[in-house]
Amino acid sequence: MSSRTPNLRIALIGCGQIADAHLQEIRKIDCAELVAVCDVHQDLADQAAARFGVPRADSDLSAMLAEAKPDVVHVTTPAHTHCELATRLLVSGVHVYVEKPLTVDFSEAESLLETVTRTGKSLCLGHDQLFDPIWLRCRELVDAGVIGEVSHVESVLGYPLSGQFGRQVTGNPDHWVRRLPGGLFQNTISHPLYRITEYMQDTQPRVDAHWYAAGTATFPTEMVAHLRGKTVTGSLFFSTRIQPQRISRVYGPKGGLEVDFDAQTIRVIRQSRLPGAFGKIEMPWRHWREGASNLRHNLWRFLKSDIHYFAGMRTLFELYYRSILDGSSPPIAYDEMLRVTRVMDTMFRHCRVRTGAKRLAALSGASPRLSDRKANSQSEVDDLDEVISETEQVS
Amino acid sequence: MSVLVTGATGFLGRRLVRLLREDGVDVCCLVRPSSDVEPLRRTVGNDLWNGVDVRAAELSNEEACREAMTGCSVVYHVAAGLGGSTSTLFLSSVVPTRTVMRAAADANLQRFVLVSSLGVYGTSTMRAGDLLDEQSPIDPYPHLRDPYTYSKVMQERAAREVSKETGLPLVIVRPGVIIGPGRGVLSARVGLQLGPLMVRMGGTQTLPYTYVDNCASAIRQAGLADGVEGEVFNLIDDDLPTAKGLLRMCKCAGEKVTSVWVPRQLIQPMAGTYDWYHRWSRGQLPGVLTPYRTASIWKPLRYTNQKAKDRLRWQPDVSFDEAFRRSLNGVEADHLGNRGRI
Structure with missing residues (x-):
C-alpha cells in the first residue's frame, strides 16, 4: 500500500x-x-x-x-x-x-x-500573518509567560500609496478599493487587526476609531483605532505617511514584545533592573545583545534558506489542506472570521459617522459633539447614537 | 485630420502630441481622470493648444474610447504600464489594448499605431554579432523574461489578434530604450544598478537607444506615412554607443558613477549559479537573474533603423551626443532646437 x-x-x-x-x-x-x-x-x-x-x-x-x-x-x-x-x-x-x-x-x-x-x-x-515565523516565535514567548498575561496589543501598518497598488487606488476614483464600505482600510487593515484580536477574545470590543485624508488625498488615508475588551485593550495605527512597516507590540505586566514582521526580529520591552544612570548603560547593552541574538537567528535562517516573505501563507495553506484531508477543523476558526469582520464593520461605521458628524457640525456652525442635535440630517445622528449605544452595551 | 493619442500626458506621448500639432493635425488626448494635464500643455505650448481636445476616461471604458474616437482617423496607442508586477502590467497594457482596438474597429478608424518595445525579440537564441532587424523572431518564451518585456510581447499578440478579427489596420513601432531629459541614460542594458553601484555586464554590447524626440517623430510618421499598414518598425538612433563607452561618457561629463565590471564570459555562469540558488532556496532571493534573461539583454548585437528611415521617411535628427547632453543635464528639449522637419 x-x-x-x-x-x-x-x-x-x-x-x-x-x-x-x-x-x-x-x-x-x-x-x-x-x-x-x-x-x-x-x-x-x-x-x-x-x-x-x-x-x-x-x-x-x-x-x-x-x-x-x-x-x-x-x-x-x-x-x-x-x-x-x-x-x-x-x-x-x-x-x-x-x-x-x-x-x-x-x-x-x-x-x-x-x-x-x-x-x-x-x-x-487569509489571516496568514498569524502563522508567520516571527509571530509564532512571539506566541511561544507569550505562552512561556515572558510578559505575563497579555493586557494590550498595538499594531502599526505603514502603507505608503507610492507603491504600485497604492498608485492605482489613488489614481482611479472608481477603483474598487475606493468603493468598499471601509475604503482603503477594508482591503488592508485585516492584518494589523487580527494580530490584536488574537489576544482580545471579546466578541464585540468597545471601538473608538477615526479616519481622515492626509495631505492632498481625496479619500481617507489615515486611521487610528482604539479597542477595549474585558481584559485586553488594543490600538491600531494605519498610515500612508510613514515608511512601509508591519509592527506589533504585545504588552503584559512583566514587559512587552516588539515584533517586526519585515525585519523578522523580536525585541523585549522591559524596565531596567539597575537604578538611575546605571540603567542607561544596561538598556543599550541589552538592546545590543538582543540585536546580536536576532542577527544570529536570521543568519541561521538565511543559511537554511528559511527567510521567505510569504512563509506564513504557506504554513496556513499546509494546515488548511491537512485539515481537509484529515476532516479536522480549519486553522482559522469560523468564529474568529465573524469576530474580525464585526469589529471592522464597527470601526468603519464609527469612522463614517464621526466624519459625518464633523461635517454636519461644520455646516451648522457648531462643534462636532456627538450629542449635537442641530444637525440637519437626523438619520446620520441616529446612526451615531446607534454606534455609541452598541459600544456602551458591551462595556 | 484628427487623431487620438492615449498616454498623451506621458514622457513620450506629450512630445508626440506636440509634433502632430506642428503638422496641423488635431489631437484628441485620452487621459486618465487622475492625470495631470499641465505638463502636456507646457510641452505643446499655448500656440498649438487650440487643436488639442483632452478627454478623461479609463482605457477599460470601451464606450468612452469609442466616443473619443469620433471624427478621428488614426489612434496612437502610447499608454502602457512601465513597472510593477506582471499582472499589473498586463492590466495596464494588454487588457486595455484589446479594449481600445475594439473601440477603434467599431469607429472604423483607418489605422492603429501600437507603441511596443524592441525588447520583444527573442534575442536569447541569436548569436553575438547578429543583426537584429524587423525580421528577427519574437521571443518564444516571453514569460521567462522580465514582467515588462512579457507584457509588451503579449500586448503585440493581443493587438495582432484584434486586428485579424476586426480588420483594423495595424502598425507596430518598437522603440529601443527611450532616453531624454529627466530619465538619465543608464539603463538595464548597461548592467544591474545595485543601490549606488552599477554592475556593468560585459561592455561591448551596443545600446539600442532612441532619444525621446527622435522616437516621437518616427511614431508620428507611423500614423501618417502612406502604405505602411501591417508593418513593423524598429526605432533606434544612429551612432549608438556601447555600454562601456556610455559609462566613459558619463564619467567624462562629471557624473559620479561607481561601477564594477563583469566580463561577458562570466555573465552566463553567474546567472546560472544565481538561478540555481534561487531554485534551491525556494525563492529566498528573487529569480531576477536567469540565464535566459541575461542571454536576452546583454548580448552584443547589431541594430538597424533602415526600414524606418526608408518607409517612414524618418531621420533621427538629434544626434546621440546631443541626446546624451540633454538627457544628462535634464534640459527639456525646446521642441524646436536643432530638430529639422521630416
Whole structure:
C-alpha cells in the first residue's frame, strides 16, 4: 500500500498581484497540485498559468470547475466579489480559501458561513500573518509567560500609496478599493487587526476609531483605532505617511514584545533592573545583545534558506489542506472570521459617522459633539447614537 | 485630420502630441481622470493648444474610447504600464489594448499605431554579432523574461489578434530604450544598478537607444506615412554607443558613477549559479537573474533603423551626443532646437 499523501487539486480565481504569492507558495506544498487558474480577463489567467506552470487557464468559472474538477479553490479577487464567488464555489462542492477581507460586511460573512454549514464544505480565510515565523516565535514567548498575561496589543501598518497598488487606488476614483464600505482600510487593515484580536477574545470590543485624508488625498488615508475588551485593550495605527512597516507590540505586566514582521526580529520591552544612570548603560547593552541574538537567528535562517516573505501563507495553506484531508477543523476558526469582520464593520461605521458628524457640525456652525442635535440630517445622528449605544452595551 | 493619442500626458506621448500639432493635425488626448494635464500643455505650448481636445476616461471604458474616437482617423496607442508586477502590467497594457482596438474597429478608424518595445525579440537564441532587424523572431518564451518585456510581447499578440478579427489596420513601432531629459541614460542594458553601484555586464554590447524626440517623430510618421499598414518598425538612433563607452561618457561629463565590471564570459555562469540558488532556496532571493534573461539583454548585437528611415521617411535628427547632453543635464528639449522637419 502506498504511503504517498493524496493530492488535493487546487485552483485559483483572480490572477492579480496577490495571486502570484498564492501560486508560488502552493507549488511548494507536497500534497497540493495546481490544476487551473481563472480570471475574468483571459490574458491574466494565461500569464499566471504560463509563469507558474499551471495546466489550465480559464475566463469562465463554470468551465474551470467542470473541466479541472478542483478540490479547493483560492479566491483572490477584489473584496466585494468574495461573498458571491465563495458561496457559488461552496455550493458547487469545493472547499474555499478566501483572501482577506472575508467579505465587505458582517451580514455577508454570516450568510457565507451559513453556506459553509449547509454544504458541509470548509472555508479558510487569509489571516496568514498569524502563522508567520516571527509571530509564532512571539506566541511561544507569550505562552512561556515572558510578559505575563497579555493586557494590550498595538499594531502599526505603514502603507505608503507610492507603491504600485497604492498608485492605482489613488489614481482611479472608481477603483474598487475606493468603493468598499471601509475604503482603503477594508482591503488592508485585516492584518494589523487580527494580530490584536488574537489576544482580545471579546466578541464585540468597545471601538473608538477615526479616519481622515492626509495631505492632498481625496479619500481617507489615515486611521487610528482604539479597542477595549474585558481584559485586553488594543490600538491600531494605519498610515500612508510613514515608511512601509508591519509592527506589533504585545504588552503584559512583566514587559512587552516588539515584533517586526519585515525585519523578522523580536525585541523585549522591559524596565531596567539597575537604578538611575546605571540603567542607561544596561538598556543599550541589552538592546545590543538582543540585536546580536536576532542577527544570529536570521543568519541561521538565511543559511537554511528559511527567510521567505510569504512563509506564513504557506504554513496556513499546509494546515488548511491537512485539515481537509484529515476532516479536522480549519486553522482559522469560523468564529474568529465573524469576530474580525464585526469589529471592522464597527470601526468603519464609527469612522463614517464621526466624519459625518464633523461635517454636519461644520455646516451648522457648531462643534462636532456627538450629542449635537442641530444637525440637519437626523438619520446620520441616529446612526451615531446607534454606534455609541452598541459600544456602551458591551462595556 | 484628427487623431487620438492615449498616454498623451506621458514622457513620450506629450512630445508626440506636440509634433502632430506642428503638422496641423488635431489631437484628441485620452487621459486618465487622475492625470495631470499641465505638463502636456507646457510641452505643446499655448500656440498649438487650440487643436488639442483632452478627454478623461479609463482605457477599460470601451464606450468612452469609442466616443473619443469620433471624427478621428488614426489612434496612437502610447499608454502602457512601465513597472510593477506582471499582472499589473498586463492590466495596464494588454487588457486595455484589446479594449481600445475594439473601440477603434467599431469607429472604423483607418489605422492603429501600437507603441511596443524592441525588447520583444527573442534575442536569447541569436548569436553575438547578429543583426537584429524587423525580421528577427519574437521571443518564444516571453514569460521567462522580465514582467515588462512579457507584457509588451503579449500586448503585440493581443493587438495582432484584434486586428485579424476586426480588420483594423495595424502598425507596430518598437522603440529601443527611450532616453531624454529627466530619465538619465543608464539603463538595464548597461548592467544591474545595485543601490549606488552599477554592475556593468560585459561592455561591448551596443545600446539600442532612441532619444525621446527622435522616437516621437518616427511614431508620428507611423500614423501618417502612406502604405505602411501591417508593418513593423524598429526605432533606434544612429551612432549608438556601447555600454562601456556610455559609462566613459558619463564619467567624462562629471557624473559620479561607481561601477564594477563583469566580463561577458562570466555573465552566463553567474546567472546560472544565481538561478540555481534561487531554485534551491525556494525563492529566498528573487529569480531576477536567469540565464535566459541575461542571454536576452546583454548580448552584443547589431541594430538597424533602415526600414524606418526608408518607409517612414524618418531621420533621427538629434544626434546621440546631443541626446546624451540633454538627457544628462535634464534640459527639456525646446521642441524646436536643432530638430529639422521630416
